Amino acid sequence: MSDQKSLQTLLSHSDYTAPEGFSALSTSIHHASTVVFKNVAAMRSRSWANKSSYTYGLHGTPTTFTLEARLAEIEDAKYCLLAPSGLAAIAMVDFALLKSGDDVLLPDNVYNPNRDLGNWLGQDFGISARYYDPLIGAGIADLIQPNTRLIWTEAPGSVSMEVPDIPAICKAAHDKGVLVAIDNTWSAGLAFRAFEHGVDIVMQALTKYQSGGSDVLMGAVMTRNDEVHQKLTMAHMRLGFGVGADDTYLVLRGLSTMKLRFDAHDAAARAVASWLKTRPEITRILHPAFEDCPGHAVWKRDFTGAGGLFSVMFDARYTQQQIDHFVDSLQLFKIGFSWGGSNSLCVPYHIQNMRKNWTIPGHLVRFNIGLEDAQDLIADIERALAAL
Numbered sequence: 148m149s150d151q152k153s154l155q156t157l158l159s160h161s162d163y164t165a166p167e168g169f170s171a172l173s174t175s176i177h178h179a180s181t182v183v184f185k186n187v188a189a190m191r192s193r194s195w196a197n198k199s200s201y202t203y204g205l206h207g208t209p210t211t212f213t214l215e216a217r218l219a220e221i222e223d224a225k226y227c228l229l230a231p232s233g234l235a236a237i238a239m240v241d242f243a244l245l246k247s248g249d250d251v252l253l254p255d256n257v258y259n260p261n262r263d264l265g266n267w268l269g270q271d272f273g274i275s276a277r278y279y280d281p282l283i284g285a286g287i288a289d290l291i292q293p294n295t296r297l298i299w300t301e302a303p304g305s306v307s308m309e310v311p312d313i314p315a316i317c318k319a320a321h322d323k324g325v326l327v328a329i330d331n332t333w334s335a336g337l338a339f340r341a342f343e344h345g346v347d348i349v350m351q352a353l354t355k356y357q358s359g360g361s362d363v364l365m366g367a368v369m370t371r372n373d374e375v376h377q378k379l380t381m382a383h384m385r386l387g388f389g390v391g392a393d394d395t396y397l398v399l400r401g402l403s404t405m406k407l408r409f410d411a412h413d414a415a416a417r418a419v420a421s422w423l424k425t426r427p428e429i430t431r432i433l434h435p436a437f438e439d440c441p442g443h444a445v446w447k448r449d450f451t452g453a454g455g456l457f458s459v460m461f462d463a464r465y466t467q468q469q470i471d472h473f474v475d476s477l478q479l480f481k482i483g484f485s486w487g488g489s490n491s492l493c494v495p496y497h498i499q500n501m502r503k504n505w506t507i508p509g510h511l512v513r514f515n516i517g518l519e520d521a522q523d524l525i526a527d528i529e530r531a532l533a534a535l
């Protein structure tokens with residue numbers, strides 16, 4: 148073969164190698180499906196199951212390994228695996244740990260797509276998914292059956308914001324050899340140290356605070372348990388859960404400012420919630436840092452912060468149409484799901500249709516407080532309340 152390649156071949160095979168020694172503060176973005184081995188022996192001895200080498204883009208690149216390691220550091224876990232969304236991370240836990248004949252317990256206020264997944268496992272996979280009162284605490288012991296394998300928790304629960312007693316649930320579960328997983332997205336792993344409180348598996352929707360940009364979907368599952376991690380690794384591989392290099396970079400980029408953003412969301416959310424508490428239209432503040440919120444004492448005991456997400460109850464004298472009109476009248480608050488980004492969001496929920504035993508009267512509205520000035524947000528709400 149001549150040294151002189153044809154132009155066509157040259158397009159795929161370049162002789163150029165960049166000089167070594169480049170160093171920057173950002174993580175390099177490695178795009179790869181194919182990973183190239185040094186020789187056949189290296190290819191034959193590859194192992195996708197441990198992160199000491201590379202085998203295929205789906206099983207990790209320096210970019211994804213770096214994000215996984217950094218998330219494990221933040222949450223104080225031993226292992227971390229990335230998934231293409233928060234919901235995919237939840238599914239990875241279920242498929243890793245549950246099989247036909249098993250039983251899983253979920254809180255009645257669980258993130259709704261997790262509930263839908265639980266129902267699907269029940270209908271089509273021979274797994275029983277049962278729902279418990281999120282304030283059950285140690286009483287969960289009575290619900291644990293010999294075939295119960297996993298208890299999901301969420302702290303606080305989506306939309307209705309009850310704060311569960313995680314240490315009590317973990318103790319009851321571990322007494323019977325059952326694993327506990329938490330959806331720890333609300334606290335971003337900053338305001339609730341889940342492993343210290345006894346949890347076995349932590350799931351994060353990185354879509355929220357870790358990204359902070361409202362422009363990325365990604366999830367993570369973390370554990371300190373070797374055996375659980377092996378099962379998660381198998382599920383991760385078998386389900387083909389890869390994440391894109393650019394998205395991974397965006398999440399890495401968000402991490403250094405995450406705590407500052409989280410604390411700013413927290414302060415502004417408490418300011419807005421405190422103001423809402425003075426309003427006659429609002430009957431209840433469902434924010435864990437407020438006494439009105441079920442589980443507030445547990446929040447005070449176990450949490451160090453709150454972030455930007457909370458709900459309120461509007462007085463039952465209003466019609467749903469009036470509540471919808473209030474939300475439509477907001478200007479700074481946009482109507483949309485998710486949270487953790489710089490823009491404030493507002494969503495009305497039919498909480499009575501979402502929950503088995505909902506007793507608080509009125510209409511639930513959820514606020515995500517972004518990074519705008521709190522006084523501007525309050526003025527926006529005041530204007531919209533006048534339109535009620």
Ligand SMILES: *Cc1c(COP(=O)(O)O)cnc(C)c1O
Nearest residue numbers: 232233234258332352354364365
């Ligand atoms: C957003 C969210 C998820 C799912 O994350 P996606 O990346 O949107 O799939 C799961 N749990 C909670 C509590 C969330 O807020």
